[in-house]
Amino acid sequence: xxxxxxxxxxxxxxxxxxxxxxxxxxxxxxxxxxxxxxxxxxxxxxxxxxxxxxxxxxxxxxxxxxxxxxxxxxxxxxxxxxxxxxxxxxxxxxxxxxxxxxxxxxxxxxxxxxxxx
Amino acid sequence: xxxxxxxxxxxxxxxxxxxxxxxxxxxxxxxxxxxxxxxxxxxxxxxxxxxxxxxxxxxxxxxxxxxxxxxxxxxxxxxxxxxxxxxxxxxxxxxxxxxxxxxxxxxxxxxxx
Numbered sequence: 001x002x003x004x005x006x007x008x009x010x011x012x013x014x015x016x017x018x019x020x021x022x023x024x025x026x027x028x029x030x031x032x033x034x035x036x037x038x039x040x041x042x043x044x045x046x047x048x049x050x051x052x053x054x055x056x057x058x059x060x061x062x063x064x065x066x067x068x069x070x071x072x073x074x075x076x077x078x079x080x081x082x083x084x085x086x087x088x089x090x091x092x093x094x095x096x097x098x099x100x101x102x103x104x105x106x107x108x109x110x111x112x113x114x115x116x117x
Numbered sequence: 118x119x120x121x122x123x124x125x126x127x128x129x130x131x132x133x134x135x136x137x138x139x140x141x142x143x144x145x146x147x148x149x150x151x152x153x154x155x156x157x158x159x160x161x162x163x164x165x166x167x168x169x170x171x172x173x174x175x176x177x178x179x180x181x182x183x184x185x186x187x188x189x190x191x192x193x194x195x196x197x198x199x200x201x202x203x204x205x206x207x208x209x210x211x212x213x214x215x216x217x218x219x220x221x222x223x224x225x226x227x228x229x230x
Binding site: 004035042052095098099102103110 | 209211
């Protein structure tokens with residue numbers, strides 16, 4: 001069963017508007033972390049934002065915020081005031097513990113965002 | 118800034134060849150990871166290493182092996198490349214610890230003909 005689900009293969013948004021990228025997750029571990037990464041056409045994955053399961057407040061980093069709804073098991077990324085340079089693939093990821101007891105990440109399939117002028 | 122460097126951006130190899138993908142990080146991170154990325158599947162973990170000479174299988178280790186002889190370097194080896202290993206390969210590193218924020222290299226696009 002998928003542990004990280006990104007239901008939007010593609011999204012588009014007008015420049016300067018806000019956009020929400022959806023992510024739901026599945027875990028029975030009470031301690032976990034959620035991440036968003038951006039992958040421009042150049043290929044490099046860029047870390048954007050992190051939310052711990054015990055964090056009381058939603059994480060924010062500049063124009064990025066994470067809408068964390070624990071009961072719904074969702075961790076949506078909100079990008080405010082979209083810019084042309086935000087056009088990229090966006091991946092949601094969750095930290096889980098490996099069989100050997102080490103932290104690793106599992107990723108969703110990604111959402112391709114296109115920002116239109 | 119964390120720097121993760123992958124030795125090649127593009128590689129073309131023939132079926133049956135032994136292929137080495139190299140990754141170097143300069144931030145003294147304990148953990149290093151190899152992923153492959155395919156359209157519609159996101160990133161899938163092949164192997165990771167949590168210390169020198171220590172490794173653990175990820176979700177899709179079949180057909181791959183790894184080597185970590187020095188802390189800064191993590192190599193992915195395709196013992197006998199096959200066409201279904203044509204993919205984008207991404208290396209990452211992170212500190213040991215709870216957050217496990219991973220920092221990635223630019224990727225190697227491998228084509229096996």
